[in-house]
Amino acid sequence: MSNIEKKLTDFGVTLADAPAPAANYVPFVQVGDMLFVSGQISRDDEGLITGKVGDDLSVEAGAAAARTCAIALLSQVKAACGGDLDRLVRVVKLTGFVNSTPDFTEQPQVINGCSDFLVEALGDIGRHSRSAVSAGALPLNVAVEIEGIFQIK
Template identity: 75%
Template structure:
């Protein structure tokens, strides 16, 4: 099954690739590798909050899934609009807006990892880092950057 069909079966419609918010590009392609800039937890609205304070792990994981969808939107743009040119997810780096004593960053970023494996199967399995941040842009709960292989 194609990636586009699998996403449709999951009820996921990729948004237009978000434009950068500052002086950088949303992705850089080097050969068949695409480096995607950090994508924040934003769908129709910003998903803000601080894990360990006013947001729980489940809500944080949902925010991370939104980041993963935004990452795929950037990959689709890098592929000229054809998400089926995605070969695999190589690595994610997830940043979690969290309190100093919050230690469940991996469970939060699982929201992105689990979604990518569900949507892409083995091609969605990746290496990963999940780290705490004292604050993130616009107060968002999660930001994730990624490295992808494309055709």
Template identity: 75%
Template structure:
């Protein structure tokens, strides 16, 4: 078990196999020492986390959904590192999309679910640049989708 996975275990998180892409794209692309991970949608052991923040979901539910995206992002990074998550150097950037109502303005609070998780799991290596934007809808009606860029060794 990698040191990062040991920290994840302390947080009560076990990475599952990286989700397969749902269409004609790859889940990640490695360019030099950067891994570009395709958008990961909100899902947990029960399935997709769907809904619109500000309508059917509150901010806390959106934040929890964003955390599930972060966990999937790390699963993809682990796959990109041939199973050795200790090759992860840092999170470079996250771009989060929140399925939210037109008058909902707390997208950054929702995406904090992913950002806070990355810092809790990775310490300073989890600090990153970020965007948090609203979307009128997301694939399959999910609440959140997040893509990321990670540096590896």
């Protein structure tokens, strides 16, 4: 078990196997020391986390959904690193999409669920640039989808 995974267990998180792609794309692409991870959707042990933030879901529920995306992103990074998450150098950039109502403007607070978790769990290597945008709809009506760029060794 990597040092990062040991830290994750302190947060009560065990990384599951990385989810397989649902269509004609790959879960990640490595170019040099940069790893581009495809969008990970909000999902927990009970299944997909669905709904529209600002209507069906509160900001807090959206942030919890975004946290599940962070965990899925780390599962993909682990898979890309051959199971050794200690190869992660830093989280570089996240792009978060929030399934929200047209008048909802708190997308950053929702994506904070992902950002805050990564910084708490990884420390300085979890600090990143990011975008947080609204989407009128997301695949399968999920609440949140987040893609990431990571530096690995």
